[in-house]
Amino acid sequence: MLVANYWRQVVQINDYQKSRFVNRVVSSMFNTVLGKKIVVLGFAFKKDTGNTRETPAIDVCHGLLGDKAHLAIYDPQVTEDQIKQDLATSKFDWDHPQHLVSASVTEKTNLMLHLIRIQSVYIPTHGVCILTEWNEFKSLDYQKIYDAMEKPVFFFDGRNVVNVQAMRKIGFIVYSVGKPLDDWIKDLPAAA
Numbered sequence: 001m002l003v004a005n006y007w008r009q010v011v012q013i014n015d016y017q018k019s020r021f022v023n024r025v026v027s028s029m030f031n032t033v034l035g036k037k038i039v040v041l042g043f044a045f046k047k048d049t050g051n052t053r054e055t056p057a058i059d060v061c062h063g064l065l066g067d068k069a070h071l072a073i074y075d076p077q078v079t080e081d082q083i084k085q086d087l088a089t090s091k092f093d094w095d096h097p098q099h100l101v102s103a104s105v106t107e108k109t110n111l112m113l114h115l116i117r118i119q120s121v122y123i124p125t126h127g128v129c130i131l132t133e134w135n136e137f138k139s140l141d142y143q144k145i146y147d148a149m150e151k152p153v154f155f156f157d158g159r160n161v162v163n164v165q166a167m168r169k170i171g172f173i174v175y176s177v178g179k180p181l182d183d184w185i186k187d188l189p190a191a192a
Contacts, residue, residue: 018056022063024175025156029127033069037125039116042132042159043075043083050077056158057131058086072116072125076134080115126150133159146170 026033045055052058061071065087073083118136121128122144130137138161146153155167157176167174175181 014056015059018059019063021056021156021158021177022060025064025127025129025154026067028154028156028173028175033064033067033126035068035070036127037070037072038064038127038129039121039123039125040071040073041075041121041128041130041137042134043073043078043086044132047132047134048077050075050079050082052078052082052086055086055132060129060131060158061087070114072114072120072123074116074118074121075132076118076136083115121145122148124148124150127154127156129156129158130161131158133161137161142167142172143170146172 025038029036040057040061043052043055043057043061045051045053061073064071075083118140121140126149128145128149142162153172155162155172155174157164157174157179160176160178162174162176164174164176164179
């Protein structure tokens with residue numbers, strides 16, 4: 001019984017962290033992502049794999065889609081079909097056979113989901129979220145991404161991939177898990 005309670009608490013903490021990340025994105029972007037385009041970099045559970053089982057990206061994307069964001073997702077190893085299947089499947093149906101999955105991703109997201117190639121991160125967007133720590137994300141031309149984005153420019157690093165200070169010098173408003181916020185951001189509602 002004690003072990004079961006421990007693991008239940010671990011799951012609750014993980015769910016809280018994913019929810020907190022989504023809340024940070026929404027509150028930072030003026031309390032709504034309705035109609036805003038957000039590039040999601042990484043969908044796999046961890047780098048160097050195409051495995052999406054228990055990836056936090058599913059819950060984060062569901063949360064953003066729930067507020068009617070337009071998502072553009074890129075992952076170097078996860079297929080478009082896998083991403084669509086994962087987002088169409090409810091959380092507790094992930095381990096069921098494919099034929100039991102009923103809803104299509106387009107029904108759930110109202111066509112607000114786009115799978116992109118890496119070159120497409122250099123398009124006008126309102127925010128960027130890193131959800132998998134792929135090495136290639138460290139070497140993207142962030143100045144070029146910044147120049148293409150809608151201003152103000154929001155960047156949410158869920159895996160501590162980028163150099164926060166370098167990103168802030170470019171002009172990004174950066175939220176990175178476990179890193180301190182800029183002084184002027186700490187008093188905003190999104191800082192909680």
